[in-house]
Amino acid sequence: MTSPRPHDLHHALRLERAHHDTCRAALAAMVEGAQEHVVTGEDVSASGADAEVLGYRLRSRAKEMRELPEGPLFFGRLDSAVDGRRLYIGRLRISEQPAAPPLVVDWRAPVSRAFYQAGARDPQGVAVRRRFGWAPGSKGDSADLTGLEDEHLMEGEDRASGIVLREIERPRLGPMRDIAATIQPEQDDLVRGELRMSLCVQGAPGTGKTAVGLHRAAYLLYTHPQRIRRGGMLILGPNRTFLTYISQVLPALGETGVRQSTLQEEIALHPVQGRDEERAAAVKHDVRMAEVLRRALYARVSADGVEALAIPDGTYRWRVPADELVRIVAGVRAEEPPYGIGRERVRARVVACVRAQAERREGPVPHSWVRRIERARAVGAFLDAVWPRVRPEEVVTELLTEPAVLERFAQGVLTADERKTLLWARPPRSWRSARWSAADLVLLDEVAGLIEHPEGYGHVVVDEAQDLSPMECRAIARRAAFGSLTVLGDLAQGTTPWAARTWAAQLTHLGRPEAAVIPLTTGFRVPEAVVGLANRLLERLDVDVPAARSLRRDGELRIRDAGGDLPGAVVAAVRDALAREGSVGVIAADADLPRVREALDAAGLRLAGPDDLGARLTLVPATLVKGLEYDHVVAVEPAAIAEAEERGLHRLYVVLTRAVSGLEVVHARELPF
Incomplete structure (x- = not known):
């Protein structure tokens, strides 16, 4: 690692500051141009739906550009050993014209990877890697560029960077900072993992696991913008204090449309007003409760005692035999769909049976006729008898207030002592007056997920994942059923009574038993x-x-x-x-x-x-x-x-x-x- 001689350093800094001024002017033009595109886009002649989509995208882009935090526009430079081309590396791409070569390349672009991975043993075509030193807290004034270091990789230079070391050790006040300028090779490998790949980072204190997870989120948004934005990105933290602490990292990297939340906020059907004793909370968070809740919900499905169904149609009555109705209910139940979908599936098959009769007798029937049969009072009454509507609150309240019900569905799953622990000491008059605890919300979410799958995300980043209970893991798994996960944590920092002892068990509960567990053991922050x-x-x-x-x-x-x-x-x-x-x-x-x-x-x-x-x-x-x-x-x-x-x-x-x-x-x- 070399620094130019004083005279050469002064000259180099003057040139780099001038380039930064050029970049600043180009960025200002990009922000102004984004706003102009909004105005122009509103005048574009298109269908209503197309115009709305176009307008939304343009306004979102303009908003993102306006809200970019102030700061230096680049932190590194690569000089090619092949053609002498120079690439400046920063937090976002900057160019004077969309088709012109970039003045600054986004750190997430494939060509930028050499900045983090190249070394004396494998220069990757890089002659010189330059790092820039900026004054602490710089808002991006070119005068704040105070130093630079050159690493001549083709000449075998391989020493620790003083600029990187000073940035890592810099005293910290305020929210967490991004680490785009100081990402280490092993961190970069995790950040650039494929979207379809779920991974778990077992990170010792000070290894940057949280920063890795946030930068991976930013990388995936950059690399797969349509797929991620279509499903959404969710960052889950342990509490609001933690989320406030990390809140500025993604905006600093140019990403503002990401939901940052806690699991309790995600599953909060009701406010937390009750409090469990420690033993009761532990049982509610136990994965065995999923089986108890499943039994309690699906026990409501029964075709016992069903009689033939008669559906009035003007002066005529269509009839569905009792054995056919039993067969329909049993067939749908065997398919194990979500409870709510199962109810509608039974309705559809009963109507299909009637429709087949009508078409054999009268020929094709109009859609309006089908809709009328679907809404027939007799069909609704039949459904309410064999597959009744139910709310999650009703299922959970019944379990926690009625000993006989709990014993019926928890028999062979929970011990008698555990069942006694679960029962509310002062049962509410109905679920509407219940004072739900935080653990109760997890049970409600489990039942809600059995009734209807929740809307999922394209990617979920879960921090402090070692503290999640098995039931909380299941709640997250439902929200990432068709997406991928980045799981961050440290088993040594597990502090909840149900904290994970192994990642294999935790990843199974999260629905990703195949996820690779990558340890980070080298600390950069903690002395x-x-x-x-x-x-x-x-x-x-x-x-x-x-x-x-x-x-x-x-x-x-x-x-x-x-x-x-x-x-x-x-x-x-x-x-x-x-x-x-x-x-x-x-x-x-x-x-x-x-x-x-x-x-x-x-x-x-x-x-x-x-x-x-x-x-x-x-x-x-x-x-x-x-x-x-x-x-x-x-x-x-x-x-x-x-x-x-x-x-x-x-x-x-x-x-x-x-x-x-x-x-x-x-x-x-x-x-x-």
Whole structure:
């Protein structure tokens, strides 16, 4: 890796800044042109439907162009060893004219891959790879281009980039940044995986698994725009705080039409107003509940006691024999369609039977006649008797309020103790007055999925997937039945009572048992000292994952014994952290938060909550810190964090790996590691 001599560097920077000015002018023209296309498109003569589609696409494109975040327009350059051609690599394609050679090539384009994959052993036709250094927080002013590095691949140069290292280690305030400029070869392989391929990334802390998943989403939107946009893209995170943290990554990469949500928001037929005891929640999240719910729903289908059906048609009555009706119901039931489709399939076959009689007697019948028979009161009454309409709420409420019903459908699936645990202590008068818990919503979604398949997505990215229950996995699988999945997680960070122990089981519940599991073990954000401490705790966790390693030799780890004054020690640790550059996160067990807050407030230290991503000092409960990062972390009383829940050691592992520069552990009790 070489940097030009001072005189040559000044000259090179002047030329590159001039090119950036040209790119900025071209981008402004592209934005203006996109808006002009909207105006022109509205005047295009076409059918109403065509005009509407065209207008929507043009307006969407113009909106995307207007909403592009400010920032440098390129971060790299490739000089070809074949023809000397230069390609600038950035977050989106920029050209002066649509047919003209691009001034900047999108990082996702096939030709850009060499920027991430080429090396001294395999130059891939690249003579020189240039990386650009921009001032931190640059809005894209050309004067902010402050440095560059050249890597002469054909000459065998192969050293770590100082620009990449400084970008990775740069103090972080605010939302998560994209990593388009610093993607490593092993990350790039995952980002550019095929659309039809579902994959699972087992990522140790600081390995960039979340960033890989988001950049894969951006890559798929770029490579398969029509297929993805037709089905939609869904990013699922564990909570709203996490989604706020990652919310700016895709817009920075030029992608704004992506739904970012939590699973609870996706399945929320009702607001969460109830709360389950831990044992009841565990049973509701168990995959065995799927069989109990299926039995309870389809038990409503029965042709027992069916009599011949007479359907009035003017002065005539069409008759369908009882044995034919039984055969129709049994045939549809054997096909195992969604419940709602099965009901309509029975209707269609009964009407087809009547239609055959009519055509034998009178010849072809009009469509209006068929519709009238379909809506006949006798047909509706028959359907209500053999395949009645039902709401998910009715099925779940009946199970959770009536012991005899639950015993009938859970016999041989759940134990007597588990059945007793499930029953509501204070049953509502009806499902309309029920106070649904978060686990109840999962049951409702399971039944709703049995009645009618939900609308699916073309691709779903699932982060923190190790924390999903089997029933939650099934809810996601239904929404990706005809699409693909990117599953992100770390088994060591599983903190829910039903957290996955193996990816094989979790991927089976997600409907993708064939998905490849790719481990990321090299950390780029968490320093070596912090990773070493976390690895000591990893040995005590009941999961089989490879230990992490870090490329960063910097960073600090301190252990502060508070003696008898834990609040005072926390205040001192926070003051020390604030003396350094970057964000500071104070993480404590949820129950300890009030006294920690009181101590910091009394010391005059201004605190923010976890949702204030631009704050310098943040107080975060241990249960909400997953996925977040801070330059400096003060971890308060690890023993209390470890004892607060069933998988408290896993929670502590998460807490200890949130620091990207320095970690100080403050304790008055014996340390769990």
